[in-house]
Amino acid sequence: MNIAVVIRQVPDLIEPLEIDASGSALDLDSASFIVNESDDHALEQAILLKEAGGATVNVVALDFGNVDDTLYAASAKGADRIFKIPLDGLPPPPRAAAALFAEAIKPLQADLVLVGVQAHDELDGGVSPFLAAAMNLPYVGVIRGVKAASEPGTISVCKEFPGAVMARLKVKLPAVLGILGAEQPPRYVPVSRIRAAMKSTQFEERSVATSPSEPLLSVCRLYPPASGSRAEMLSGSETEVAARIAEILAQKGMVK
């Protein structure tokens, strides 16, 4: 099986987020970047499929943020080929990004394209379904777990529903899947293996061009949620906070 995996960089939400001078976009210069979590699961799922039945794992990423670190880690985990798409400036919104990924992935003739189902910096979310549309392939998302199926040319996937319920679906290949979780948590790779990968891995550059399209949405303003609804904050050391919480619970008759 020939698998393509899309990996994106997103601002790390643990760090403070700043808004740029336009007031309508994040200030990406002040952000620090990490791999998009569901893309990391998509990569893990691809590696698990490779281990289970043999596959070539192609990773495709926009050349942005700390992507090299992420891509060396992907190589250390078992990715076979790594493609970087050069960018002029900042990464485009989902639909335009999907068009770039589609151009880069088409020549790979992939049977299966795995993309994280969500990135938190998307307002018109879904690189994964837009990529499927751009490649004219079937799509289903919110997937946790992909397995080979008995019928050739198909795979079996689980789609999450509320209440820890999943639907098992049979998917004819080629197809694009929006991955929420891999069957196992993304593996840890020791720094030594990443260092080794830095020496041995060659990134392949894929320059792609797409015709620019009129944006369908305009962002007027970006702002942090109002602080009016915020919680009453309990201050002090953890012992003091613990005492206050115990008091609140006792007052409400919750300590029995």
Add this chain to the structure above:
Amino acid sequence: MSAQDILVLAEIQRDALADSTLELLAAARGLAKAGGGQVLALVFSPDGARHAPSLSAADRIIAVDDPQLTAYSPEPFLAALQEIIASEKPRAVLIGGTSIGWDLGPLLAARLGAPLVTGCKAIEADGDALRVTASFCGGKMLAEVRAKASPAILVALPGSFRPDGEAGKAVVEQRKPAAPLSAGAIAFDDWILPQAGDVDITQQDMLVAVGRGIQQKDNLELAEELAQTLGGAVCASRPVVDQGWLPPTRQVGKSGMTVKPKLYLALGISGAPEHQEGMKAADLIIAVNTDPKAPIFDIAHYGAEVDALDLLPALTAALQAKKG
């Protein structure tokens, strides 16, 4: 039929209408009023009349029946939806931010070349355009966006609109697609239900919820001790369950359980919209997080900016002292 109509895609989950659909109908009502249009509810069902009472907030109910619409598969669902949009020409299509909505919203926007907003928390008419407030960056930011082209495809953030109980005239129109729908490449096999036997967190009054901030599996013991002292149970956000530290039956949120305990003590949980979806309605929410900007503090009643790992044993001890 009017260019000002608002189409709501109704979703049936386990034979009942999804809560998200009632929220969409409320959002649609406001928009329809502003433009002088009607609220249309689209339901895939051979028996639309069965769903009419719960969809009564709509002005018209269109029920579409086809063998391919009994179990979910993206392609036939999308084809049926597109056919109705082509005939009704609504100004906006409102879709729930559910497992199905996350597929259909973007796929539909791609097919129609229409604007799409996901994570919609508020929607207003603004002349010809729609002005939408959407959640962004895991709830740490809000964005105000304008969508001009029609129809706009709006995927709502669950819990953002309050069903208002306002009833329309709700006439059911039962239809069939112009041509039978084809199955497409994706076929439903079966449902996998969670394994029974674990604690049912939806029935617990006191929940100690742990998130990624708990850092290691061993630290769950601290949460377990606190839950025992409180007479409750431990539940978790997704990353903890992803790691396999707790079973999926303990996950709270979009893909997990929806809980409404007397106490929800959130430890090391950022409060992403997908988590809030499952716990927002708790009577008392106390959040502990080292990040003062964590969105969980926006919905908590009390908050503390301390290390959850230090607080856990301190709180267990304080409660044990109170119990005497």
